Amino acid sequence: MKITPKHIEAHNQVHWAHQVKRLDYLTSEINNAEAILEKLMDFQVAIPSWALGTGGTRFGRYPGGGEPRSLEEKIEDVGLLHALNRSSGAISLHIPWDIPKDGEAIKQLAASQGLRFDAVNSNTFQDQDNQVLSYKFGSLQHVDKAVRRQAVEHNIEVIKQGEALGSEAITVWLSDGSCFPGQLNFRRAFQNTLESLREIYAALPKHWKMFIEYKAYEPNFYSMTVGDWGQSLLYANKLGGQAYTLVDLGHHLPNANIEQIVALLLMEGKLGGFHFNDSKYGDDDLTVGSIRPYQLFLIFNELVDGGALESAIRNSQSAISLMIDASHNVKDPLEDLVQSVEAIQVAYAQALLVDRKALESAQLENDAVRCQEILQSAFRTDVRSLVAEARLRLGGPLEPLGLFREVGVRKELIKERGLKTLATGF
Numbered sequence: 001m002k003i004t005p006k007h008i009e010a011h012n013q014v015h016w017a018h019q020v021k022r023l024d025y026l027t028s029e030i031n032n033a034e035a036i037l038e039k040l041m042d043f044q045v046a047i048p049s050w051a052l053g054t055g056g057t058r059f060g061r062y063p064g065g066g067e068p069r070s071l072e073e074k075i076e077d078v079g080l081l082h083a084l085n086r087s088s089g090a091i092s093l094h095i096p097w098d099i100p101k102d103g104e105a106i107k108q109l110a111a112s113q114g115l116r117f118d119a120v121n122s123n124t125f126q127d128q129d130n131q132v133l134s135y136k137f138g139s140l141q142h143v144d145k146a147v148r149r150q151a152v153e154h155n156i157e158v159i160k161q162g163e164a165l166g167s168e169a170i171t172v173w174l175s176d177g178s179c180f181p182g183q184l185n186f187r188r189a190f191q192n193t194l195e196s197l198r199e200i201y202a203a204l205p206k207h208w209k210m211f212i213e214y215k216a217y218e219p220n221f222y223s224m225t226v227g228d229w230g231q232s233l234l235y236a237n238k239l240g241g242q243a244y245t246l247v248d249l250g251h252h253l254p255n256a257n258i259e260q261i262v263a264l265l266l267m268e269g270k271l272g273g274f275h276f277n278d279s280k281y282g283d284d285d286l287t288v289g290s291i292r293p294y295q296l297f298l299i300f301n302e303l304v305d306g307g308a309l310e311s312a313i314r315n316s317q318s319a320i321s322l323m324i325d326a327s328h329n330v331k332d333p334l335e336d337l338v339q340s341v342e343a344i345q346v347a348y349a350q351a352l353l354v355d356r357k358a359l360e361s362a363q364l365e366n367d368a369v370r371c372q373e374i375l376q377s378a379f380r381t382d383v384r385s386l387v388a389e390a391r392l393r394l395g396g397p398l399e400p401l402g403l404f405r406e407v408g409v410r411k412e413l414i415k416e417r418g419l420k421t422l423a424t425g426f
């Protein structure tokens with residue numbers, strides 16, 4: 001299945017007049033449209049290889065058909081997404097859910113779709129069929145050194161797989177922790193984890209980063225050994241300059257002020273990147289921007305304020321990694337991802353609209369009313385025509401979701417792959 005320039009051209013003709021009208025109006029209202037457009041055109045969000053199939057809960061799973069059956073087909077799906085939005089030019093692999101059999105061939109296939117490989121992810125939160133020792137009571141924290149060694153070796157293997165693909169970072173997310181008070185000695189668990197992370201860190205190529213992802217609870221419910229940004233930052237600081245904290249929006253206790261966490265990590269030079277999603281209660285893994293779009297905007301406001309997304313910085317070692325980490329229980333995964341990427345672009349464009357000088361003077365005058373007005377006037381601006389214009393300039397469609405349905409992408413994928421296919425991952 002391919003989305004061709006002909007599909008896009010025909011689609012854009014239909015939507016052209018509406019786009020001209022809404023963009024004209026917006027550019028008459030704001031004074032930095034061109035600068036925002038340039039930034040949007042530079043902006044890419046990575047797609048996880050595990051988000052291309054239907055997700056599920058422990059109560060069940062309702063696949064929609066045409067799911068990718070192999071890593072090659074997952075790459076094809078991210079290629080389709082990138083053709084639709086021009087902003088999903090990277091893929092993040094989870095190993096061993098996706099092990100490239102022939103690294104060079106996979107790299108070439110991805111490049112042919114305009115994709116590169118983002119961070120690779122290790123998995124010591126599940127036992128694999130051929131695994132000798134179990135992670136039931138943790139991996140890098142385990143009381144048994146042999147289990148820790150096995151988990152360290154897996155991470156080193158993941159780094160090697162990533163190197164072959166041109167990745168430049170590993171994300172370590174641990175489910176390690178405990179379910180009951182007294183089950184674990186917190187300090188021993190921390191020290192064991194630190195020692196294990198040090199061994200993995202020592203195997204990092206010099207230009208690589210290590211992202212340490214935290215999570216407040218689940219699957220462990222009493223303690224998590226990397227449970228919050230403070231703990232992640234402790235590990236990252238002790239490990240050294242190549243280690244960073246990774247913020248997954250769904251991994252906080254209720255009502256946490258994520259934008260403040262982001263601001264401080266950025267200030268410390270320790271913000272490695274994001275796993276974007278949205279949630280109402282916990283790690284709900286819902287479409288980005290579907291529940292709390294204002295929070296997303298406030299996070300981007302901090303990123304813009306801290307200069308984290310400047311293109312010059314984005315192409316350098318200090319670039320932060322931006323990725324989606326969501327699960328799709330009721331939506332078509334590709335449609336959900338189109339919505340998520342667009343929500344991120346909207347939040348970024350709105351953050352670029354904030355009058356920073358005016359905000360700073362209002363802050364210095366303790367004018368809380370004016371501060372709110374400045375932020376909310378940016379947040380309430382409809383910037384969708386700018387996002388569409390950036391996509392258009394990159395050769396994409398004005399309405400990617402509309403095109404997805406007009407072309408019948410899912411129907412075609414079902415025809416090619418079948419109705420009862422199953423993607424690896426959760």
Ligand code: PSV
Nearest residue numbers: 121173213248275283325426
């Ligand atoms: C854990 O909940 C997580 O956010 C980690 O990033 C995992 O790698 C991913 O989800 C998939 O399980």
Ligand code: MN
Nearest residue numbers: 213248275325
């Ligand atoms: Mn995550």
